[in-house]
Amino acid sequence: MRRSPWATLVVLALAQFIVVLDVTIVNVALPNIQSDLDFSPDGLQWVISAYTLLFGGFLLLGGRAADLLGPRRLFVGGLLLFGVTSLVAGLAPNSESLIVARAVQGLGGALLSPAALALLTITFPPGRDRNIAMGVWGGLAGLGGTLGVVAGGLLVDALDWRWVFLVNVPLVVALVAITPFFVREIRHAGSGRRTFDLAGAVLSTAGLLAVVYGVVRAEHSGWDSAEVLGFLIGGAVLLTAFVLVERRSADPLVPMRLFRSRSLTTSGVALGLNGAAFLSMFFLTAIYLQQVRGDSALDAGLHFLPMGGAAILAAVIASQLVTRLGTRPVQLAGSVLSVAGLLVLTLVGTDDSYVTGLLPGLVLFGFGIIAVSVPAQIAAVSDVRDHEAGAASGLVSAVYQVGGALGLAVVTTLSLTHVTDQLTAGVGPQQALVDGFHRGILVAASFAVVNIAVALATPQTTPDAERLAEAAATA
Known part of the structure; x- marks a missing residue:
């Protein structure tokens, strides 16, 4: 049966959209989840970290499994696992079951995401059509992150926090049903000689x-x-x-020779620090907006929208600048903007206006994180052999996810410790929360400061059009 490659793209991009959506959609539901399931403040971060850590930890194995078992088979299997665990998370009776469900949900994402990208790469040969397909793929992925907080706010305010998970179920059922009609099965020659690591x-x-x-x-x-x-x-x-x-x-999960590439190692460090700063800022700001400012879940989501818009605009600008200036200057500028945005957020108090207080910091940070990730993704595969480009991309993606989970753990620990110390010293609850927010954002800013040094150490690369399109799609 002849299948339209563009119909295939729609199915694959929608699946990736759901995976990315689930990283951010939960943030604005965290206060409601905490009160309903009696989460401790330090345990709440595991609703985010369990997902990102398992996603990052098994991303490389997911790519290898797609080669061995066939990408469509693994894509459908990952979708089913993602959908079932979304249902379990939505029905979770306690904090422990929610964390376990989120962890296995991350595993489902780690199986389907590399399989989807493999199917897209095979479906579209190198050239203009693949560049367009990669642009659509990357655009929908970025849109998922931006719309996640708004969709989460709508669902929490109109229905219940459980719907931020349950909404995935009908979408997954529909995608599984139509996949055989729009996505062809592919088996790699010689895949039988490969083994799981x-x-x-x-x-x-x-x-x-x-x-x-x-x-x-x-x-x-x-x-x-x-x-x-x-x-x-x-x-x-x-x-x-x-x-x-x-x-x-x-047949290793990660070929050790990849670490001999200076571009790959420095880019991996940059993306890990970027993930740590981003997830930390998102977590802390979502809590601040609702527990200090008193925002509803929907209002909190809408307040994040300008940052998402800045990130999308930054992806377009960064892609153009990289072709003219190379990767290092753009990555350096992005790191500086990230630091500036986070430092602006540390000046926000309990009663400051959103427009003059939070908005400038969120916009600057939105520009900065994408201006780091686009050139870092390009540099990561700049001197890697073609047949190892997939492994290199999987490695830096995994480092980003794991860096985010580790950074969030450090920032949350230090922020909560400061809140406790302030309360013990007699500071009021609202001010203690603001002080804890400031401490956490300062730690996130330290990650971005280190990224300035990493950018200076990164080799300069000027990519061709095809590599630029592929990097922008995964940024």
């Missing part, structure tokens, strides 16, 4: 989970407690074992 996936994910959990528990137990030190050291041991396994594996 299950040991690598288990070691890397377990190690990262241990490190993040250790950071989270530091707020309660202290950094020098046996519990925290045990998890941090255990995580480091597991990650070391992961590196040793990968070096000896005949």
Whole structure:
């Protein structure tokens, strides 16, 4: 049966739209989730971190599984897992079950997302059509992040927080039903000789989970407690074992030779720091808007819209500037803008106007994060061999997700500790929350400051049109 490639693109892009949407749609529902399921303040971050950590931890294995099992088969399997866990999350009776559902939902995203991108790449040959397809793919993905907070606000205010998860179910059912008619099955020649690097996936994910959990528990137990030190050291041991396994594996999850690329390593660090700053800012600001300013969920979502618009505009401008100036100047400018935006947010008080207080910082930060990610994605694959470009892209995407989860854990821990200290000192609850917000945003700004140094150390790259389109689609 002949299938239109553009119909295939619609199915794949909508699936990616849902995956990205779920990263941000939950943020404005967090206060309602906290009160209904009796979340502790430090436990609430796991509603976000469980999803992003499992998504990042299994993203590389998802790409390898698509090669071995066939991308359409894995795409449908990932969609089904994503839909079932969305239903479970929406019906969750307690905080523990919600966190587990969110973690497995992230695993579903890690299976379907690389499979969808593989199907898109195979469906459209290099050239103008692929560039257009990649642009649509990237545009819908960016739109998902922007609309997530607004959609979340609408659902929470009109219905209930549970609908930020339940809304996925009919969308997934529809996509699974139409996929066989619009997406063709593809099996790679010689795929039978390839194997799963299950040991690598288990070691890397377990190690990262241990490190993040250790950071989270530091707020309660202290950094020098046996519990925290045990998890941090255990995580480091597991990650070391992961590196040793990968070096000896005949078909590794992450080829170690990729780390010899200076462009790839510096870009990975930049994207990880970018993810840490972005998720931290989003989490803290969503809480600030609703618990300090008294915004409804919908109002909070609408207040994030200008940042999303700035990010979309920045993607267009950054793509043009990279072709003229190269990657390093654009990445450096983006890092500076990110720092500036976050520092502006630290000046916001309890009664400041949104237009003169929050809006400038959100717009500056929206420009900055995309101006970092576009050139970083381009530089990441600039000197990687063509047959390893997919692995390199998967690696930096995973680093972004995991960097976000780790950064959020650090920022939340330090922010909550400061709120507790302020309350103990007799500061009022509202002011204590604002002080905690400022502390967390300052830590997020420190991530962006480090990114300035990373940008200076990144090799200069001037991409061709095709590589620019592919990088913009994944930024």
